Amino acid sequence: MPKADILVDKCTGCRLCEGVCSARLVGNFDSARSAVYVESLLPENIVIRPFMCVHCEEHPCVDSCPVAAIEKSEELDVYVVNKSLCTGCGACVQACPYRGIRLDPVSQLAIKCDFCKGQPRCVDVCPFKVIQIIG
């Protein structure tokens, strides 16, 4: 199963990843509704880094979901959110140690990366090669 590796020190905070991700997920440029999101904490401590599903082996999000809405897609070889089952309870958000899954503020349903069904757009658009796919 492929995984994401995030080279946090290389991120400059341009947030182009959010733009292309939201373009695919919701059809417009809407950073708040992207599956990948950049946090930039300033001014005394400099933290600039993206958060997204890294597609970990342990998948606590899957285990935490009370309605089994996060399913393995055999076709894509990653876990995806089944929107027709998700109730937006947020248990997965609490469970994920990577802060890789969050609730869409409009639909109130869980959103997570599915590697764009094979060709991750954030990887392609990132000018600094912060997001890498392994495996």
Add this chain to the structure above:
Amino acid sequence: MVYGYVGKILRADLTSGRISTEPTNMNWAKMFLGGKGLGAKYLFEESKPKTDAFAPENILIFMTGPLTGTIAPCTPKHVVITKSPLTGTFLDSYAGGYFGAELKFAGFDAIILKGRAKQPVYLYVKDGQAQIKSAENLWGKDTHETEKLVKEELGDKEVKVASIGPAGENLVKYSCITNDFYRQSGRGGAGAVMGSKNLKALAVRGTQGVSVPNIDEFVELSKEIVKKDVVGNPDNEWVIVDGSPAIVRMSQEAGMLPTKNFQSGTFEDVDKIDAKAIKEVLVRRRSCYSCPMACGNITQIKEGPFAGTLLEGPDYETLALSGSNCLISDLGAIAKFNLLCDKLGIDTITAGNAIAFAMECYEKGIITKEDTGGLELSFGNTDAYIEMPRLIAFRKAIGNILAEGVRVASQRIGHGSQSFAVHAKGLEYPAYDPRGSFGMALAFATSDRGACHLRAWPAASDAFGKLNPFTTEGKAQLVIDDQNKYAAKWSLIVCDFYAIGYGNIARLFSAATGWNVSEDDMKLIGERIWNLVRLYNLREGLTRKDDTVPERISKDPMLDGKAKGRTVTLEDFGKMLDEYYQLRGWDKDGRPTKEKMAQLNLTMS
């Protein structure tokens, strides 16, 4: 369906507390785009002539452009538009960061403020709604504290904040507005206009997004432009490698690095403040929204009395005007000064000029320790220099006079000091001495908001290019071409550091809005915007005599460097200005002719 724009404007009258929303005027958007142009149109139509900048009636506009919030490269900026308290002219002051994109996501193309709150307030905007909230507990706080406190109070660390510091509250005429901690609407005193309205901050947040007609095509177009014209364009390489500090060396070699209040064009200690020096203290690079170049340098001073100082910057203008122009070579001191100015809310370009001006007054005996509050305010004295931002922000001792900018300060101080007050229309010079690039003399003199390097930059073609820098010939057309193109660029809004041409301006605008706009259309729109702003300034009472060069440049020969011995004489300058007016289709007094206004569809009813 509106594309590119989000189609709504938020209005807040701080006197009555009334908040309203209305559709963005799309007829105006077609004629004036967004940003500078659309903001200028609203300011022109909604202001009475000769409104005082600090009057409640002076409107204050936070405007975005049709590309803001999209992934079009280098389009993070919003612009603050108002009448300037420093110059009495039109003012457009841009800032990067994330605030502009978030304002669009919150559902508005612009916020238009007027009136004056009885008590300090801030405006909170979220997803199409707005409320005026008390800022009693924020008043007196610096911009960093304010931003942190607003985020805390709203319980949202992702809210984007633009705020003023004590300088804006104290109506320092060149107070800036800071957003995202390290980004400023720097020039011309928009922060003081906020202060005059008792408006401490704006906080914006939203989830509404920006739509374009065909999002997949738009993404592909943006990626193609990044590849071929931004990251792949050698003209932008210095931005990617060093950011603005690259210009320190370029200016030094061209003999136009402001040094000792523009007495000299080269700085002995240039190696202490150049891009290489910045690299040694670099922590990491930082981008604004949608920018693949990341020109921002987050730095931390490692040793000396200012060890530990951490900030984004200093940028070229600060290194030059707050560095070499004050004969300060300690990068730590410049960084600390920069941080103080950011937090107190002062423009470092004007502050550097004002302090260098005061240092020259002090060395000439025009002012003494009695005026400076005991400070030995000589060139290069770091101890005195580092005290100055506070004196200015709180209007203490000489700071109270310097808070007015060098034009008014020199009038009050007198004793011949006007001959070395370096400004155009009251806005202090940026860091390109025109004696090393004669075209810059015209660029500064005819710039709409006073001396600005971002309205035309002929130095790229003469001092840093192939043309002869020491002649006025051919420069008028160069300045006009830049001004028109930049007017369009500042209306989309595309960052100055991406050297975009009309072709991609037109392609991106058309792809974002779904309107079919050609390169030629864009050229006409750029010229129209420049002329509209000229009409505003004329209405405010400006005349040909305001389009001029200061005595330091016209009379004092440059002391050393490549431009040694040069002046831009008033005679040469006058000829260049005549040519400029003529090529613009303006009369001898610099007024657009009826024919020109008709050609640009600017004839006012």
